[in-house]
C-alpha cells in the first residue's frame with residue numbers, strides 16, 4: 001500500500017473520531033507549547049543580557065574598590081575607599097588601555113524650578129561618553145577644562161529631563177540644584193533604555209567628577225573607574241596590566257589581598273549567557289518530559305482506540321488488509337496525531353510567548369531550530385508510543401476481531 | 406473449473422485440556438455459478454467451514470484447492486491477498502464502518518486491492534446500483550435500516566468481482582420480509598451475474614433460494630441435495 005493511501009486511511013479514521021483525536025493530541029499540544037514558551041523566555045533573557053552588555057561595550061573593564069576589613073568584619077566589594085583619580089590617570093597611560101573615566105555616584109534629590117526628582121548623580125570625566133559608547137543628543141558634554149575647574153555643569157539623562165522639565169521645552173541653559181549647588185544644564189544624553197538588570201540607564205545626571213568630589217561627597221576617592229581597553233582582543237591583557245599597576249601603586253605585597261577588583265564585562269557577559277543557556281536547557285528538559293507524558297497519553301488512548309475498533313480491524317483484515325497495512329495505518333494515525341499536535345502546540349506556544357512578552361514585559365525570542373526540533377520530537381514521540389498499540393492492532397486475529405462485542 | 410474443492414478437511418480447536426473437533430472430514434466441491442446453502446444445527450461446524458473456505462483461518466488438516474490452487478497452508482499475508490481479490494464476505498452483523506458513508510464502505514475492499522481512486526468510485530456506484538442502494542451513497546450506517554445496511558454490505562462484497570461470495574447467516578438479524586428482499590438480491594446476482602455464492606442459514610425458507618443444500622452435523626456433511634424448486 002502506498003504512503004499516500006495509508007496517510008489517507010489514517011486521516012479518514014482520525015476525522016471520523018474528531019473528539020477522541022483532539023483528546024489524544026492534547027498531551028502533545030501542551031508539551032510542545034510548554035517547550036516553546038520556556039525556550040522563548042530563556043532565549044529572550046539570554047539575548048537581552050547579551051545585547052545590553054554589548055551596548056556597554058565589550059571593551060569595558062570596571063575597577064572597583066575591594067572589600068575592607070574593619071576589626072575583623074569584612075565589607076563587600078566597593079566597601080573600601082581606595083581608588084583615586086590619580087589611579088585612573090595612571091591606568092590611562094597603560095599601553096593596553098584606550099581611556100578611563102572615574103565614576104563618583106551620589107543618590108540625591110535634584111530640583112529644577114518647581115519640580116524635583118530623586119536620581120543618581122554621577123561625577124565622570126569627558127572620556128565617559130567614549131567608554132560607555134554613549135553620545136550626547138543635544139547640547140554638549142563637559143570638557144577637560146571644566147573638569148579641571150570643577151565647573152558646575154550638568155548633562156542630563158532623558159528620564160531626568162522628562163521628570164524635571166515636563167513641559168517639553170529644551171532644558172539647555174536651565175539651572176538644576178543638586179545638594180544646594182546650582183548646576184547649569186549643557187547637554188542631554190541619547191537614551192539607552194533599560195539595563196540587563198532592569199535599571200533605567202537614563203535616570204542619571206552627569207557632572208564633572210571633580211565637582212562631585214568637592215561639592216557632593218567631599219572625599220578624595222571615587223566609586224569606580226570605568227576603563228576602555230584598546231581593543232576587545234586585549235581586554236584580558238589590559239586587565240592584567242591594571243591589576244599589576246594598582247598593586248604597585250597601593251603597595252600590596254603577598255599574602256595581602258588586593259584592595260580593589262578588576263572585572264571585564266566580556267567575561268561577565270559570557271558567564272551570564274552560559275548560565276541562561278544552562279537554564280534554557282533545563283527548562284526545555286522539563287518541557288520535554290511533559291512531551292513524553294503526552295506520548296504516554298497517545299499510547300493510552302490509542303490502546304483504548306484499538307480495543308474499541310477491534311471489529312473495524314477485523315473487517316479491514318477480512319476484506320484483505322494484511323497485518324502490515326493495519327500496523328502502518330495505526331502507526332500513521334499516531335504519528336499524524338502527534339505531528340498535528342506538535343504544530344498546534346507550536347501555534348499555542350507562539351501565542352503564549354507573545355502574551356508573556358506583552359503582559360510580563362519579558363524579552364522573548366523563539367529560536368527556529370527549537371520549533372523544528374519540538375515538532376520532530378513530537379513526531380518521534382508519536383512513532384515511539386504509537387508502535388505498541390499499532391502492533392496490538394496488527395496482531396489481532398480477523399475472526400476473533402470480527403466476533404468482538 | 407472448481408471454485409472450491411476440499412478433501413477430508415478437519416479443524417480441531419484445543420482449549421487447554423479439552424478439544425473440539427469442529428470439522429471432522431469435509432469433502433465438498435463447488436462449481437462456478439453455484440448457489441449453495443449450508444444448513445445444520447448450531448455447533449455443527451458451519452461457521453468454522455465458512456471461515457476456512459474464506460481463508461480467514463487455516464484447517465488443522467486436509468486439502469483445500471481454491472480456483473485450482475492449494476491454499477491450505479498459505480501464510481496470513483498470502484491469504485489476505487486472495488481475500489482482497491477473489492473473495493467477498495457478507496456478515497450477519499453487516500460490519501459496516503461506523504461514521505463512514507455507504508460509498509466509502511463499499512469502496513473499502515478496493516482500497517486494499519490497490520484500485521485507483523476514480524475507478525473505485527465508479528465500481529462502487531455500479532454495484533450499489535445493482536443491489537438498489539445507490540441513492541444511499543452519502544448515508545452513514547446509523548441512518549440506514551438493517552436491510553439497507555445488509556444490501557450495502559452485499560455491494561461491498563461484490564466490488565472486487567469475487568470468485569466466491571461467502572455469507573454466514575446474512576439474514577440472521579433481519580425480519581422475514583427484509584430477509585426475503587436480501588435473498589432475492591442474492592438469487593438474482595447468482596442468476597444474472599453468475600456469482601458463486603455459499604450461504605449459511607438454519608432457516609429452510611432462506612435455504613430454499615439456493616440451488617443446492619448441504620447439511621452439516623457434528624462436523625460432517627450428512628446431506629447434499631439439489632433444490633430444483635428454488636424460491637423467487
Ligand SMILES: Nc1ncnc2c1ncn2[C@@H]1O[C@H](COP(=O)(O)OP(=O)(O)O)[C@@H](O)[C@H]1O
Nearest residue numbers: 418420425427446447448449450451452453454
Ligand atoms: N475459536 C474457537 N475455539 C474453540 N472452539 C470453537 C471455536 N470456534 C468454534 N468452536 C467450536 O466448534 C464447534 C463448531 O462451531 P461453529 O463452526 O461455530 O458451528 P455453527 O456455526 O454450525 O454453529 C462448536 O462446538 C464450537 O463451540
Ligand SMILES: [Mg+2]
Nearest residue numbers: 448451452453
Ligand atoms: Mg455459526
